[in-house]
Amino acid sequence: MLLYTLQRLLQSVAVLFAVSIAVFLAVYSVGNPVDLLISPEATQAERAAMIAKMGLDQPVWAQYFTFLGNALQGDMGTSFVHGIPALQLILSRMPATFELVVLALLLASAIGIPIGLWVGLRDGSRGARMVMTSSILGYSIPSFWKGMVLILVFAVWLNWLPASGRGDTVLLLGVPFSFLTFDGLSHLAMPVINLAIPNLALMIRLTAAGASEAVHQDYVLFARAKGVRSKRIIRRHILRNILIPIITVLGVEFGALIAFSTITETVFAWPGMGKLLITSIYQLDRPVVVAYVMLITFIFVVVNLLVDFAYAALDPRVKLVENM
Amino acid sequence: MNYKKTQACAVAALATALGATSLSAQELTIGLSSEPTAVDPHYHDLTPNNQLGMHIYSMLATPDANLMAQPELATSWEAEDDNTWVFKLREDVKFSDGTDFDASDVIFTFCRVMNNESAIGSTGSSVVSNFESVEAPDPHTLRIKTKQVEPIMPEMLAGVPIISDSIVEHDDITFDLPNDCGVTGTWPSIDDFNVGEAAVGTGPFKLEKFSKGAEISLMRNEIYFGTQPDWETVTFVPVPSDGPRLAGLLSGDYDMIESPAARDVAQIEENEAFEYVSTPSNRVIFLQMDIGRGDSPFITTEDGSNPFQDVRVRQAISMAIDRQAIVDRIMDGLARPAYQFIPDEMFGAIPSPAPMEYNPEKAKELLAEAGYPDGFKVTFHATNDRYINDSQIAQAVAQFLTRVGIETELDAMTRSMFFSRRSGREFSFSMGGWASSEGGAASFLRQYAVTTDDARGVGGSNYGDWSDPEFDAFVLEAISTVDETKRSELLQQAEQMAVDKLGFIPLHFESTLWAFRKGVSYDGRADQFTLAYQVERATE
Numbered sequence: 096m097l098l099y100t101l102q103r104l105l106q107s108v109a110v111l112f113a114v115s116i117a118v119f120l121a122v123y124s125v126g127n128p129v130d131l132l133i134s135p136e137a138t139q140a141e142r143a144a145m146i147a148k149m150g151l152d153q154p155v156w157a158q159y160f161t162f163l164g165n166a167l168q169g170d171m172g173t174s175f176v177h178g179i180p181a182l183q184l185i186l187s188r189m190p191a192t193f194e195l196v197v198l199a200l201l202l203a204s205a206i207g208i209p210i211g212l213w214v215g216l217r218d219g220s221r222g223a224r225m226v227m228t229s230s231i232l233g234y235s236i237p238s239f240w241k242g243m244v245l246i247l248v249f250a251v252w253l254n255w256l257p258a259s260g261r262g263d264t265v266l267l268l269g270v271p272f273s274f275l276t277f278d279g280l281s282h283l284a285m286p287v288i289n290l291a292i293p294n295l296a297l298m299i300r301l302t303a304a305g306a307s308e309a310v311h312q313d314y315v316l317f318a319r320a321k322g323v324r325s326k327r328i329i330r331r332h333i334l335r336n337i338l339i340p341i342i343t344v345l346g347v348e349f350g351a352l353i354a355f356s357t358i359t360e361t362v363f364a365w366p367g368m369g370k371l372l373i374t375s376i377y378q379l380d381r382p383v384v385v386a387y388v389m390l391i392t393f394i395f396v397v398v399n400l401l402v403d404f405a406y407a408a409l410d411p412r413v414k415l416v417e418n419m
Numbered sequence: 420m421n422y423k424k425t426q427a428c429a430v431a432a433l434a435t436a437l438g439a440t441s442l443s444a445q446e447l448t449i450g451l452s453s454e455p456t457a458v459d460p461h462y463h464d465l466t467p468n469n470q471l472g473m474h475i476y477s478m479l480a481t482p483d484a485n486l487m488a489q490p491e492l493a494t495s496w497e498a499e500d501d502n503t504w505v506f507k508l509r510e511d512v513k514f515s516d517g518t519d520f521d522a523s524d525v526i527f528t529f530c531r532v533m534n535n536e537s538a539i540g541s542t543g544s545s546v547v548s549n550f551e552s553v554e555a556p557d558p559h560t561l562r563i564k565t566k567q568v569e570p571i572m573p574e575m576l577a578g579v580p581i582i583s584d585s586i587v588e589h590d591d592i593t594f595d596l597p598n599d600c601g602v603t604g605t606w607p608s609i610d611d612f613n614v615g616e617a618a619v620g621t622g623p624f625k626l627e628k629f630s631k632g633a634e635i636s637l638m639r640n641e642i643y644f645g646t647q648p649d650w651e652t653v654t655f656v657p658v659p660s661d662g663p664r665l666a667g668l669l670s671g672d673y674d675m676i677e678s679p680a681a682r683d684v685a686q687i688e689e690n691e692a693f694e695y696v697s698t699p700s701n702r703v704i705f706l707q708m709d710i711g712r713g714d715s716p717f718i719t720t721e722d723g724s725n726p727f728q729d730v731r732v733r734q735a736i737s738m739a740i741d742r743q744a745i746v747d748r749i750m751d752g753l754a755r756p757a758y759q760f761i762p763d764e765m766f767g768a769i770p771s772p773a774p775m776e777y778n779p780e781k782a783k784e785l786l787a788e789a790g791y792p793d794g795f796k797v798t799f800h801a802t803n804d805r806y807i808n809d810s811q812i813a814q815a816v817a818q819f820l821t822r823v824g825i826e827t828e829l830d831a832m833t834r835s836m837f838f839s840r841r842s843g844r845e846f847s848f849s850m851g852g853w854a855s856s857e858g859g860a861a862s863f864l865r866q867y868a869v870t871t872d873d874a875r876g877v878g879g880s881n882y883g884d885w886s887d888p889e890f891d892a893f894v895l896e897a898i899s900t901v902d903e904t905k906r907s908e909l910l911q912q913a914e915q916m917a918v919d920k921l922g923f924i925p926l927h928f929e930s931t932l933w934a935f936r937k938g939v940s941y942d943g944r945a946d947q948f949t950l951a952y953q954v955e956r957a958t959e
Contacts, residue, residue: 126839132539134464136856136866138876141545177456177631178463178537178609188632243662250670258667260656261633271630364658364667366632374454374659377804379835 103403107396111389115166118388119159127151128175128379149175162385171389172382176375181386185368190270191261192360192367196352198274198287200345203294208341211302212329218307226299233296238289242362245285257282259364286363290356294348301344305337312336339409346402354391445651447939447951450664450676454657458629459612460580460620461532463539469578470948471655474637475515476580476620477645479506479525480573484945485765486701486857488573492520492581492621493561498901501568502551506576508559512644514583515625522555523592527584529553530592530600537609543579546572553594568899570906574857583619586611623648623952632657637951648952655951668693668934675935677949681751681807687934695934697753698943702854703760703863704806706816706924708733709847711884717798717847726795727848727883733921735785739823740816741777746927749811753932757925759918762945766859767897767910772918775925782823794824800841801850803831807929813850816926844882852929854947860910864894868917885922 133145146152150161162172171182214223250258262282264271273279309315310333318328357369364370368387375383453467460472480488480496493506512520529550532543551564569575584592588604595601611617618626623645624637635655639648656673658664661680668676669690679687679695687695708727709715715725726732742756758772786794799820801813810831817827827848832840841849855862870886871878877895890913897909917923931947940957944950 126835127842128835130838130842131835132463135853135880136464136545136862137879138545139871139873139879140876142879145539173537175539176463178459178539179613184631191633243666246663246666246670250672251666254670257672258670259658259663259672260667361660362663364656364660364663366630370632377833377835 103400107393107400110396111392114392115163115385115389116159118385119162120155122379122381122384123155123158126379128381131379132175166389171386174375174380174383176378176380176383181382182390184383185371185387185390188366188368188371190272191365192353192356192369194272194274195283195286195290195356195359195365195367196349198283199290199352200294200349202287202291203298204341204345207295207298208302211299212306212334214299214303215306216310216329218303218310223303227303230296230299233292234300236292238293238358239362241292242285242289242359245289246362249285256284259362261366286359286365289363290352290359294352297344297348298341301341302337305340306333309333309337335409339406342405342409343402346398346405350391350395350398353394445649445956446654447650447652447675447954448654448656448673449949449951449954450667450673451655451657451949452661452664452677453659454632455635455655457609457613458615458618458626458635459538459607459609460582461535461538461542461544462609462612464542464578466947469542470950471635472580473622473948473950474624474653474952475618475622475626476582477512477622478577478580479508480577482574482577482857482946485762486574486855486859486946487766488577488857491577492525493573493576496573498572499562501901502565504563504565504569504572506561506563508561509644510559512621513642514585514619514621515640515642516583516585516619517642518583518585518619520581520583520621521558522561523558524584525561525581526553526555526594527587527589527592527600527602528579528581529594530596530602531582531606532579533596534599534602534606536606546575546579550594568901570899570901570903571858571861577857581621582607582617586617586619624653627652649954649956650951653951665934668936671936674939675933675941675949675954677933679932679934681753681932684751684753684932692937693934694937694940695932696941696943697930697932698945699755699762700854700929700931700947701762701765701945702806702852702929702947703757704809704812704850704852704926704929705757705760706736706926707846707849707851707867707883708736708885708922708924709844709883710922711886715847716845717800719796720791721793721795726789726791729789730920731785731789732791733924735782735789735823736820736825737775737921737924738778738782738785739825740819740924740926742775742927743777745812745815749808749815750927750930753930754807754927755930757927759914760853760863760923760925761855761860761914762928765855767907767914768860769911769914769918779819779823786824791824794826796826796828797848798828798830799848799850800837800846801829801831802834802837805834805837806852809850809852812926816850841882842880844884846882849882850926858898860914861894861898864910864913864917865898868922869894883922887916887920887922890916890920890922 129146129151133142150158174181174184177184214226217223246258249256260282261273263276263278264273265275273283315328315332318332355369357373360367360370361373372387455467455471456463460476477492479493481491483489492509494509496504496506498504508522514520529547532547549565549567549569551566554562556562586607587602590601590603592601607617613629615626623640623643625640627636627638629635637653639651658667664676665679665683667673684695687693710727713725718725720726746754746756758775759769761768763770799817801809803810813829813831817829820827853863865877867880869878869891871881893909893913897906900906933941933943935941938957939954941954
């Protein structure tokens with residue numbers, strides 16, 4: 096177990112290293128940030144001074160090693176655009192994205208898993224077929240379009256919910272969150288729904304597929320023959336067994352949404368990390384883009400590790416063993 | 420349980436939101452199209468930053484609609500000789516923290532501009548770096564000696580927000596840069612301003628909170644020396660996407676928004692509860708041609724020559740383009756055709772320039788005369804996310820030119836690619852934009868049109884290497900002439916020469932739009948600033 100953990104950690108470091116090279120080269124090839132940053136009225140001398148100050152006069156490998164050296168000491172560079180450390184900038188945006196994603200996934204699984212179970216257990220009935228068909232719709236409507244329709248209906252026409260922004264926040268352990276105020280919740284409602292809908296569809300389909308398969312398994316038939324109550328069968332035998340793929344997907348989705356809720360955040364002007372990423376890419380704010388990708392890779396690596404540990408907890412057959 | 424909780428919350432949220440949209444009378448919320456990157460007024464010379472700065476800080480002078488300096492913290496100024504300027508300061512001004520404003524604060528500001536580690540081309544450093552000495556004969560008089568002649572000193576200082584010397588520990592403040600000007604503490608950093616500690620100014624508002632990406636809230640400065648604004652609190656919310664910003668206005672989240680998309684104006688017009696204002700800006704959209712190189716990378720001609728070197732070809736291009744059609748059809752009338760590089764009202768402009776004719780037949784004749792009866796081929800580069808409707812305008816230009824025989828292929832790209840390729844002088848033919856600043860006509864001419872001269876710091880954006888010694892002489896003389904009448908004449912002559920020789924081809928001036936709910940009114944500004952203290956509460 097300890098060796099396994101060590102091995103996984105080593106792998107993770109290798110992944111982070113490879114990603115750092117790839118992303119560094121990628122942002123380097125896009126364009127020169129000086130041309131976007133500096134005042135167009137700057138003289139040639141001011142421009143040259145600026146390039147030297149940002150280290151852009153160095154060859155790419157020298158820039159990379161400077162970055163690497165600083166990164167190893169925990170310094171991911173300073174944002175060209177905002178003038179403050181890139182990591183601080185990203186982390187300051189994290190709580191907003193975090194609460195959005197957590198609420199969306201909670202909503203999606205709280206509604207999706209029961210519905211999925213219901214559908215899976217009534218495989219083939221008309222109601223079940225209807226749910227399955229509409230779930231395809233929920234899955235395939237583009238996020239930005241859905242977002243705009245939500246805004247149009249609930250903000251512009253009905254005037255029930257605010258169209259964008261984060262609303263009032265309160266500090267919880269020193270971190271600002273919106274979900275503890277009414278105003279914050281009203282701002283959260285639409286982005287959460289927008290983000291939850293495709294995941295809701297995903298949860299329904301995943302649970303339904305698992306449940307309809309599990310229903311016909313020998314252990315379920317045996318339990319039934321033994322006279323176990325059907326509620327207990329569902330809870331103890333079916334649900335527990337189909338949770339593994341669901342948790343895997345939830346883990347992957349969590350990482351993906353934290354990193355790339357870009358569209359939802361842009362449509363609802365939600366001040367999260369995704370919106371920061373997209374602006375930074377447009378402005379060629381290289382340190383922020385690189386730090387962002389590194390941070391996300393880090394989160395993915397950690398989430399995957401946790402998912403593996405969760406398997407072991409849920410399924411006694413899964414053993415965490417090292418590859419020799 | 421989670422399900423129940425979430426459901427209950429959602430219902431509660433809906434209920435409160437129903438009652439939450441009405442705003443009290445003295446609160447103003449504005450949806451911004453781009454976000455300021457810092458509260459530090461000297462960090463980065465960008466429109467959103469400068470605009471936020473003008474709420475919190477004041478300058479010695481303030482730019483009027485045509486960017487000429489008007490008194491603000493200084494009551495009057497004069498040039499004693501070519502290199503000496505004297506400014507008289509107001510005596511009744513206090514900073515928002517209650518401390519008095521005097522010459523020491525101004526000198527401290529100049530020093531800070533030069534001691535600004537994190538800045539991106541620090542706002543004001545180009546003017547202050549030209550100072551030989553700054554002295555205060557008395558607490559409300561400043562005498563500035565310059566190294567080089569700076570004829571537009573008041574206009575340049577209208578871009579330098581004054582901060583308070585109370586934000587650092589210091590002895591007597593003198594303009595002694597090598598010895599830290601008498602500052603004993605650490606120079607304020609960008610973060611000190613962002614958190615509000617150092618954001619002490621003499622402007623109409625005080626900073627309440629700056630939360631990046633989310634909102635900026637301001638409170639009225641009750642001891643402001645000028646006219647009190649109509650609003651007790653102002654909130655700026657950055658919403659860069661056009662659709663959501665407009666939705667925010669329509670749903671009542673914002674009282675006012677910046678730059679609604681031109682295509683959405685009809686929707687605002689139809690709706691009784693909202694209004695908009697369109698103000699011609701000083702941003703000109705123009706074509707830039709590679710004139711310097713005999714062999715230009717994106718041009719194909721039969722004999723391998725560069726047709727742009729012939730003034731007749733440039734005239735033909737100008738004549739092939741129907742500027743009015745671009746303004747009417749693509750810009751929905753929210754722009755005006757440009758026949759020079761700055762609006763007619765600005766300093767050094769030709770008062771009423773002759774309209775540039777649209778005449779495709781004559782364009783063809785001119786091309787034939789220049790030796791290109793069958794035209795030539797060129798790739799035209801433009802941005803697709805920088806100027807209003809830029810990619811459609813570029814398409815129209817390409818079609819107009821193709822019609823007279825110049826086979827034009829458009830390559831539109833994102834600005835991050837465009838600007839770095841353009842400064843690498845990769846293009847043969849491109850479309851750019853330029854918002855003229857305090858220099859009036861000199862602003863465009865010295866940056867784009869004069870022959871590139873690194874030592875002098877002029878011609879930095881002359882990517883097409885257009886070079887005309889006679890023209891250069893006029894501009895260079897103008898930018899070192901203190902006498903206003905003479906400078907204006909010189910600039911007019913230079914502007915006329917630029918228009919005649921068509922080293923650049925002007926297309927149109929963009930208009931800036933603002934939309935707001937009934938009960939709020941804004942006049943709009945040519946410099947594209949959204950200033951909450953100029954937004955008025957209309958009597959309903």
